[in-house]
Amino acid sequence: MLSLRAPPRTFSPPPWRRLGRHGGFAAPRCASAAAPAATLETAASPPASVSFPILVNGCTGKMGVSVAEAATSRGLHLVPVSFSSRENLGKTVQIGDTEIEIYGPSSREDVLSSVIDEFPDVVVVDYTAPDSVNSNAELYCELGVPFVMGTTGGDQQLLYKSVQDSKNYALISPQMGKQVVAFLAAMETIAVQYPGAFSGYRLEVLESHQAGKLDTSGTAKAVIACFEKLGVSWDMDRIVKVRDPEQQLYMVGVPEEHIEGHAFHLYHLTSPDDSVSFEFQHNVCGRSIYAEGSVDAAVFLHKKVQSGDPKRIYNMIDVLQEGAMR
Numbered sequence: 001m002l003s004l005r006a007p008p009r010t011f012s013p014p015p016w017r018r019l020g021r022h023g024g025f026a027a028p029r030c031a032s033a034a035a036p037a038a039t040l041e042t043a044a045s046p047p048a049s050v051s052f053p054i055l056v057n058g059c060t061g062k063m064g065v066s067v068a069e070a071a072t073s074r075g076l077h078l079v080p081v082s083f084s085s086r087e088n089l090g091k092t093v094q095i096g097d098t099e100i101e102i103y104g105p106s107s108r109e110d111v112l113s114s115v116i117d118e119f120p121d122v123v124v125v126d127y128t129a130p131d132s133v134n135s136n137a138e139l140y141c142e143l144g145v146p147f148v149m150g151t152t153g154g155d156q157q158l159l160y161k162s163v164q165d166s167k168n169y170a171l172i173s174p175q176m177g178k179q180v181v182a183f184l185a186a187m188e189t190i191a192v193q194y195p196g197a198f199s200g201y202r203l204e205v206l207e208s209h210q211a212g213k214l215d216t217s218g219t220a221k222a223v224i225a226c227f228e229k230l231g232v233s234w235d236m237d238r239i240v241k242v243r244d245p246e247q248q249l250y251m252v253g254v255p256e257e258h259i260e261g262h263a264f265h266l267y268h269l270t271s272p273d274d275s276v277s278f279e280f281q282h283n284v285c286g287r288s289i290y291a292e293g294s295v296d297a298a299v300f301l302h303k304k305v306q307s308g309d310p311k312r313i314y315n316m317i318d319v320l321q322e323g324a325m326r
């Protein structure tokens with residue numbers, strides 16, 4: 001069972017305590033088999049006004065495939081190689097007309113060097129695993145290849161340091177979905193403008209993702225950092241992580257067809273005397289919003305590199321602020 005504190009006396013329990021099918025989070029009207037999602041194929045995106053080579057690492061995984069498909073449908077040139085774990089060595093992955101060859105960690109440097117020789121303006125997008133974030137980033141920095149880091153986890157401080165020290169170009173964000181990025185931007189603005197406004201409030205956080213997710217939600221961590229600036233004291237160990245499909249279905253209210261690909265987040269704040277409470281939710285089914293945002297990020301970063309922009313390290317709020325998200 002989840003180990004949350006007792007709910008405030010004066011309010012009905014937060015949604016994650018109301019057990020029963022779809023009785024948890026107010027499930028979004030996520031697309032089901034009966035009403036298909038706006039898939040990358042049906043989204044009919046116009047081709048990007050720019051075209052450049054894009055290398056997607058982690059093409060053996062769910063995000064890698066989605067980003068590679070989105071990049072192809074936007075008219076970018078998909079480089080036919082991708083890094084993966086040792087178990088996937090020698091495999092190929094078909095994305096549209098492109099057959100992607102999968103390479104393991106030991107050949108990363110040779111492969112990437114050859115790609116850079118052939119495609120000097122390549123942008124890498126990384127959707128691998130938390131434990132490869134830092135080693136991959138170090139390699140991109142060493143070879144001076146601009147990269148979008150969508151993979152969460154790893155040592156984030158070290159990640160930023162690697163980019164800063166190398167003066168490489170990078171866009172790093174735990175969240176690529178336009179509307180969630182807008183929510184995060186609003187939270188950051190409130191935190192800067194009204195520091196301490198929620199002093200003394202208790203925070204409860206629950207995040208639910210597909211069972212295969214290895215780390216704690218990077219997005220939840222970013223939102224919590226804003227609540228901390230607003231005066232809430234917090235310990236990251238208190239995030240309630242739901243990875244069990246049964247709980248997701250019956251307690252959180254994730255539609256069955258999205259158990260293997262969803263990101264539900266809930267933040268509940270209560271005042272010290274229990275007289276006031278706030279609740280924020282963002283619930284995503286599927287992965288298309290991240291894939292589209294990742295391509296926006298790659299296009300944005302490519303433009304920054306081409307123009308020699310001095311800033312060099314960006315996040316998705318920069319992309320949103322420039323009106324560069326579809």
Ligand SMILES: NC(=O)C1=CN([C@@H]2O[C@H](COP(=O)(O)OP(=O)(O)OC[C@H]3O[C@@H](n4cnc5c(N)ncnc54)[C@H](O)[C@@H]3O)[C@@H](O)[C@H]2O)C=CC1
Nearest residue numbers: 060061062063084085128129132150151152174175176290
């Ligand atoms: N920034 C964002 O908006 C989003 C970020 N993510 C993050 O992206 C990452 C990947 O997510 P999914 O595609 O759902 O996971 P996944 O498990 O489906 O795919 C990850 C892939 O990386 C491969 N891999 C493992 N170790 C590797 C290594 N050392 N080098 C290269 N590849 C390696 C695995 O074999 C697997 O094919 C996670 O960190 C997740 O949190 C996911 C969705 C959105």
Ligand SMILES: O=C(O)C1=N[C@H](C(=O)O)C[C@H](O)C1
Nearest residue numbers: 152174213217218219220263
């Ligand atoms: O692994 C995922 O799926 C997701 N990961 C990101 C995170 O850790 O915040 C973004 C989103 O929650 C989906």
